[in-house]
Amino acid sequence: MTEIPFDLIALQVLTGLALGCIYVLVATGLTLIFGLLNIVNFAHGAFYAAGAYLGVFAFTYTGNFWLSLVAVPFGMALIGLPTERFLLRPVYGRDPSYPLLLTFGLGYVIVELIRIAFGTDGIPFNAPAALKGSLFFGDIAFPRYRLFVMAFTAALLAGLWFLIEKTSFGLIIRAGARNPEIVSVLGVDTSRVWMLIFALGTAVAGVAGFLAAPMRGVIPEMGVTVLIEAFVITVVGGMGSLPGAVIAGLSMGVVVSLTSYFAADYSNVVMFAIMAAVLLVRPQGLLGRPEFAR
Amino acid sequence: MKSTAVATPSMWERMDPRRLMGGVSQHRVLASAAVLAVLPLLVPYPALAINVLIYGLFAAGFNLVFGYTGLLSLGHAALFGTGAYGCGIAIAVLGLPWYAAILVGLVFSTVSAALIGGLAIRTRGVYFGMVTLALAQCLYFLFYQWVSVTGGESGLRGVMVPSIDIGPIHLDLFDPVQKYYFLLAFVVLALMAFSRILDSPFGAVIEGIRENENRARASGYNVWFLKWMSFVLSGLFCGLAGALNAIHLGVVSIDSLFYTTSGTVVMMVLLGGMGTFFGPFVGAAAFLSLEDITANWTSHWQLIAGLVFIACVRFFPRGIWGSILARLRA
Amino acid sequence: MMEEPIIRAEGISRRFGGFVALREVSLSFRSGELASIIGPNGAGKSTLFNILSGSLAPTDGRILFEGNDVTGLPQHRFVHAGISKSFQITNVFPQLSVHENVRVAAQAMVAGKNFWSRRSRLIETDETARALLVEVGLEGVARRRAGELAHGQQRALEIAMAMACEPRLLLLDEPTAGMSPEETKDMVQLIEGLARSRTVILVEHKMKMVLGISQRVIVLHHGELLADGTPDQIRNDANVKRVYLGQGRH
Numbered sequence: 001m002t003e004i005p006f007d008l009i010a011l012q013v014l015t016g017l018a019l020g021c022i023y024v025l026v027a028t029g030l031t032l033i034f035g036l037l038n039i040v041n042f043a044h045g046a047f048y049a050a051g052a053y054l055g056v057f058a059f060t061y062t063g064n065f066w067l068s069l070v071a072v073p074f075g076m077a078l079i080g081l082p083t084e085r086f087l088l089r090p091v092y093g094r095d096p097s098y099p100l101l102l103t104f105g106l107g108y109v110i111v112e113l114i115r116i117a118f119g120t121d122g123i124p125f126n127a128p129a130a131l132k133g134s135l136f137f138g139d140i141a142f143p144r145y146r147l148f149v150m151a152f153t154a155a156l157l158a159g160l161w162f163l164i165e166k167t168s169f170g171l172i173i174r175a176g177a178r179n180p181e182i183v184s185v186l187g188v189d190t191s192r193v194w195m196l197i198f199a200l201g202t203a204v205a206g207v208a209g210f211l212a213a214p215m216r217g218v219i220p221e222m223g224v225t226v227l228i229e230a231f232v233i234t235v236v237g238g239m240g241s242l243p244g245a246v247i248a249g250l251s252m253g254v255v256v257s258l259t260s261y262f263a264a265d266y267s268n269v270v271m272f273a274i275m276a277a278v279l280l281v282r283p284q285g286l287l288g289r290p291e292f293a294r
Numbered sequence: 295m296k297s298t299a300v301a302t303p304s305m306w307e308r309m310d311p312r313r314l315m316g317g318v319s320q321h322r323v324l325a326s327a328a329v330l331a332v333l334p335l336l337v338p339y340p341a342l343a344i345n346v347l348i349y350g351l352f353a354a355g356f357n358l359v360f361g362y363t364g365l366l367s368l369g370h371a372a373l374f375g376t377g378a379y380g381c382g383i384a385i386a387v388l389g390l391p392w393y394a395a396i397l398v399g400l401v402f403s404t405v406s407a408a409l410i411g412g413l414a415i416r417t418r419g420v421y422f423g424m425v426t427l428a429l430a431q432c433l434y435f436l437f438y439q440w441v442s443v444t445g446g447e448s449g450l451r452g453v454m455v456p457s458i459d460i461g462p463i464h465l466d467l468f469d470p471v472q473k474y475y476f477l478l479a480f481v482v483l484a485l486m487a488f489s490r491i492l493d494s495p496f497g498a499v500i501e502g503i504r505e506n507e508n509r510a511r512a513s514g515y516n517v518w519f520l521k522w523m524s525f526v527l528s529g530l531f532c533g534l535a536g537a538l539n540a541i542h543l544g545v546v547s548i549d550s551l552f553y554t555t556s557g558t559v560v561m562m563v564l565l566g567g568m569g570t571f572f573g574p575f576v577g578a579a580a581f582l583s584l585e586d587i588t589a590n591w592t593s594h595w596q597l598i599a600g601l602v603f604i605a606c607v608r609f610f611p612r613g614i615w616g617s618i619l620a621r622l623r624a
Numbered sequence: 625m626m627e628e629p630i631i632r633a634e635g636i637s638r639r640f641g642g643f644v645a646l647r648e649v650s651l652s653f654r655s656g657e658l659a660s661i662i663g664p665n666g667a668g669k670s671t672l673f674n675i676l677s678g679s680l681a682p683t684d685g686r687i688l689f690e691g692n693d694v695t696g697l698p699q700h701r702f703v704h705a706g707i708s709k710s711f712q713i714t715n716v717f718p719q720l721s722v723h724e725n726v727r728v729a730a731q732a733m734v735a736g737k738n739f740w741s742r743r744s745r746l747i748e749t750d751e752t753a754r755a756l757l758v759e760v761g762l763e764g765v766a767r768r769r770a771g772e773l774a775h776g777q778q779r780a781l782e783i784a785m786a787m788a789c790e791p792r793l794l795l796l797d798e799p800t801a802g803m804s805p806e807e808t809k810d811m812v813q814l815i816e817g818l819a820r821s822r823t824v825i826l827v828e829h830k831m832k833m834v835l836g837i838s839q840r841v842i843v844l845h846h847g848e849l850l851a852d853g854t855p856d857q858i859r860n861d862a863n864v865k866r867v868y869l870g871q872g873r874h
Contacts, residue, residue, distance in 0.1 A: 490742075491740075493742050494739065494740045494741060494742065495728075495731040495739050495740075495741070495746065495749075496739050496740060498720075498724065498727065498728050498731065499728055499731070499732075501717070501719075501720065501728075502717050502720065502728045505717035505718060505719050505720060506715060506716065506717050506718070508711070508715060509711070509715045509716060509717060509785070510717075510728070511679075511699045511700060512677075512679070512699060512703065512708070512709055512711070512715070512786075513703065513728065513729040513732045513785060513788065513789065514700045514703030514704055514708075514729075514732035514733065514789050515700055515732050516698070516700045517700075
């Protein structure tokens with residue numbers, strides 16, 4: 001067997017980590033919404049696609065990547081707020097399959113609206129000039145954009161961690177996740193908290209879509225694959241666990257990236273094989289709470 | 295001796311819709327067969343009737359898991375699609391006769407159901423939906439990449455069954471009406487089996503599991519096994535629908551395994567009425583008619599489908615047939 | 625010679641993460657006994673109940689039912705062995721009729737050979753269900769949906785369902801919780817009737833009812849066995865008075 005050059009493996013691992021960052025962001029939004037609202041948002045993939053298109057649209061107008069990157073989360077929050085208020089809030093307290101089905105239907109609508117507005121073909125989108133090219137570590141060339149995605153994701157996660165663990169809003173989130181009744185007794189308007197959380201999850205999904213645009217392309221159906229990938233990651237990482245989503249997302253990115261290098265035929269299914277193994281051995285996932293398993 | 299005459303129902307009572315419904319549900323297979331037998335006369339063209347037949351059966355199979363057992367599967371495309379591919383591969387690649395091909399399709403779909411169900415039932419609630427969706431997508435990729443046998447992206451072509459000869463009967467499948475009645479025979483057989491399953495103690499228990507899983511467990515049932523059994527049986531019905539669809543179309547499209555196919559069957563059952571015997575066929579007919587009508591004035595069917603679906607879940611969760619039943623019971 | 629106890633717990637412990645809910649509890653119950661397990665909130669009585677009824681496996685220790693080790697078996701195997709339970713929170717099939725509720729429970733025992741036969745031909749199951757409804761006084765509402773029944777009736781239905789698998793050991797989790805005094809009186813009568821031909825273990829916190837109905841009372845405190853004796857012995861037990869009766873009226 002020929003020896004595999006170290007720098008190629010290193011590059012593949014880095015590519016995987018950048019891909020993993022996208023997974024982590026999508027899964028984080030999903031887990032945030034699930035943890036607090038107890039809703040699995042099946043429109044999450046569509047929000048991811050919408051974020052990418054929103055960013056590309058903003059970019060064609062402003063010509064500024066950074067401005068677009070700031071515009072995406074706000075624009076997406078504006079979609080998320082009414083979704084929670086008018087679509088989901090009326091079905092709280094009913095069977096959990098109601099919000100699931102509603103968001104599933106919403107996903108159809110959003111994807112079709114994207115097709116109507118931007119056409120069915122993909123839109124090419126490149127990384128901004130400042131992030132083109134590579135950085136060299138010794139002999140190994142790392143694409144700048146992927147490094148940026150990793151740094152940006154780390155910063156975003158740190159921000160989220162700070163928000164949840166260190167602020168009074170975060171305290172409400174954590175208390176609300178455990179016992180919504182107590183929080184409302186304390187005089188906090190829980191419905192507003194829930195709306196903000198849903199918008200936050202939507203915004204994170206949108207940012208992930210825009211960040212992924214230069215790496216994975218922009219097509220209306222881009223959310224379908226990523227939604228399913230995010231599901232796999234939440235199942236593997238553990239139901240409702242943010243650290244689980246981070247660990248599973250990053251490792252899944254690396255595994256997929258290495259598989260596509262060594263055994264390209266299996267890169268699409270390797271994730272599902274891992275998920276199947278986790279379900280057999282530890283149905284609640286790596287860091288999950290056991291009540292979601294049998 | 296005093297008269298012990300049991301009151302014979304008056305004409306008026308016999309016309310009472312509730313009594314009528316009681317009779318209909320007692321002979322539900324017969325009633326379905328009768329309506330389906332005249333369906334080609336009621337719709338604008340036979341292809342629509344054939345689709346109602348096939349998707350109605352698919353929806354009925356899905357209803358066993360969703361409506362009766364209470365498991366929201368979002369991966370039923372895998373059962374329909376593998377049934378179609380199994381049958382298609384048997385005809386187009388292996389050159390088997392149609393009846394053997396249908397069996398191959400059933401084997402494919404039942405094995406898929408056993409595997410997907412076996413894994414997904416280890417999780418609960420909404421996670422069941424996520425896992426079924428993911429595993430179905432995994433099958434989609436596998437069939438997509440297995441180009442040498444499945445034709446990959448362009449689909450499997452050449453699933454030709456031009457005619458059927460059973461003893462003296464000769465059916466020309468190029469004639470859509472003859473094809474319709476050929477397929478109807480399978481659907482009626484499947485409905486007989488379906489009705490029989492619902493009538494068995496098994497049928498009662500899966501409804502119990504839907505209502506209250508812990509209670510069923512405390513009553514001494516192996517809930518995991520029963521859910522799995524329901525999923526596998528569902529695989530038989532959905533796989534048959536897929537196999538019939540392969541024979542009907544002559545090709546198997548990779549889209550039959552795509553998640554939108556799972557979405558379609560969920561919509562049909564919700565539109566018709568989950569957990570009801572006739573609901574899936576009513577839902578399939580309504581969904582396909584709507585699609586047919588919309589196609590005349592817009593190419594954005596997915597938008598309409600999504601909106602109708604949202605409206606249905608939000609304001610009309612019992613579905614068409616479910617609402618009729620509820621009104622009659624009230 | 626000592627009679628073999630119907631159920632015996634040997635050194636049962638149960639931990640949840642770092643929290644010890646039960647610590648090395650050993651107990652046995654004679655066949656035909658009507659016993660109660662009591663204790664303040666967090667004493668571990670629900671944990672013990674769940675372990676004895678098979679819905680929870682102990683972290684350490686063994687459960688012997690009629691001399692057979694049943695530790696760690698899944699719930700449905702406990703039921704088939706002859707142990708049945710009712711839930712603390714009302715737990716019925718709300719959309720099914722009262723009769724169907726009991727029939728589904730009863731047919732669990734014929735499952736296997738008759739599982740795919742026509743339901744309507746299982747006359748035996750049907751009659752078992754009818755007889756049970758008479759026993760708990762629900763024959764008049766057999767055709768109503770279970771979800772429509774009054775609270776007390778739903779609890780009675782639950783008992784009928786627990787009885788449907790002909791258990792030799794019946795475990796009842798706070799059977800009178802949330803009941804009016806009138807309903808409680810009916811339930812106590814029902815339980816006394818049931819206890820004539822089988823072993824019944826209650827988990828309760830209504831002290832007065834427990835002392836009135838039971839032949840034997842077991843008191844748990846902080847996951848450990850505090851006292852075990854006749855109602856009279858319990859009433860006069862200094863430890864029990866200190867941790868339980870003294871805390872307020874029950």
